Amino acid sequence: MSTKKIQQVLNLTIAAVWLINGLFCKALNLVPRHQQIVARILGEGHSRVITILVGCAEIIMAFWIISRIKTKLNAIAQIIVIATMNTIEFFMAPDLLLWGRWNAIFALLLIIVIFCNAFYLNRQPAPTN
Numbered sequence: 369m370s371t372k373k374i375q376q377v378l379n380l381t382i383a384a385v386w387l388i389n390g391l392f393c394k395a396l397n398l399v400p401r402h403q404q405i406v407a408r409i410l411g412e413g414h415s416r417v418i419t420i421l422v423g424c425a426e427i428i429m430a431f432w433i434i435s436r437i438k439t440k441l442n443a444i445a446q447i448i449v450i451a452t453m454n455t456i457e458f459f460m461a462p463d464l465l466l467w468g469r470w471n472a473i474f475a476l477l478l479i480i481v482i483f484c485n486a487f488y489l490n491r492q493p494a495p496t497n
Contacts (some may be wrong), residue, residue: 378485383433390426394419401464408461443486447479
């Protein structure tokens with residue numbers, strides 16, 4: 369499989385992760401523990417609205433990935449968001465995570481895939497003389 373094809377598959381897979389988590393898990397509340405995590409961290413008061421807003425931001429991230437606009441900036445944004453969210457959840461809501469504190473391992477793996485996709489597979493070939 370060519371590097372370009374691998375990158376296309378990774379882009380669609382990464383975008384699908386953001387879309388599924390944003391739309392189904394958060395915006396449509398099909399996985400209520402996401403709202404419970406937000407409530408634990410930010411309080412019950414507006415947890416539903418905040419969860420929907422986070423879900424919408426994740427949906428936008430999916431479309432940004434698919435657009436291929438500023439891919440390196442996009443990768444950096446994804447990495448920061450994933451690392452920040454997972455660090456906060458690791459300490460404040462580990463009992464609500466799908467795999468508990470082991471979620472951090474899966475987050476790290478996703479970060480590595482995003483990084484490699486944007487900074488290694490996306491490299492331009494050296495000009496030939």
